[in-house]
Amino acid sequence: xxxxxxxxxxxxxxxxxxxxxxxxxxxxxxxxxxxxxxxxxxxxxxxxxxxxxxxxxxxxxxxxxxxxxxxxxxxxxxxxxxxxxxxxxxxxxxxxxxxxxxxxxxxxxxxxxxxxxxxxxxxxxxxxxx
Numbered sequence: 001x002x003x004x005x006x007x008x009x010x011x012x013x014x015x016x017x018x019x020x021x022x023x024x025x026x027x028x029x030x031x032x033x034x035x036x037x038x039x040x041x042x043x044x045x046x047x048x049x050x051x052x053x054x055x056x057x058x059x060x061x062x063x064x065x066x067x068x069x070x071x072x073x074x075x076x077x078x079x080x081x082x083x084x085x086x087x088x089x090x091x092x093x094x095x096x097x098x099x100x101x102x103x104x105x106x107x108x109x110x111x112x113x114x115x116x117x118x119x120x121x122x123x124x125x126x127x128x129x130x
Contacts, residue, residue, distance in 0.1 A: 016058075020058055027054065030043040030047030031047045037096045044091060046097075048089050049093050056075075056083070059078060088111065092107060092110055
């Protein structure tokens with residue numbers, strides 16, 4: 001019979017509450033700075049990127065201790081949906097932070113890549129042997 005080592009689980013997610021707190025503060029700071037000057041779009045993208053990463057950590061932490069999240073839900077969120085979304089948001093944040101030209105083109109490239117990565121990940125998960 002398999003036995004879960006709670007010490008290992010505790011050690012693996014021990015830093016998550018602090019990381020979630022710091023990411024929440026940075027996201028809140030980004031939203032406040034965006035609210036002060038609506039022309040500064042990088043702050044909005046910073047808040048969204050931090051929120052996506054915070055959600056990723058929160059799902060893993062909650063999924064480690066409770067059973068109301070199924071393993072399939074955690075896997076889909078952790079492996080399929082949130083990482084590509086997080087990387088896309090960070091790419092758009094840095095592109096807008098440095099004021100790269102053709103930001104619309106960068107948006108189109110990032111979001112088309114997000115769709116492709118998500119679809120490929122779902123297909124890969126669907127064809128894995130049980």
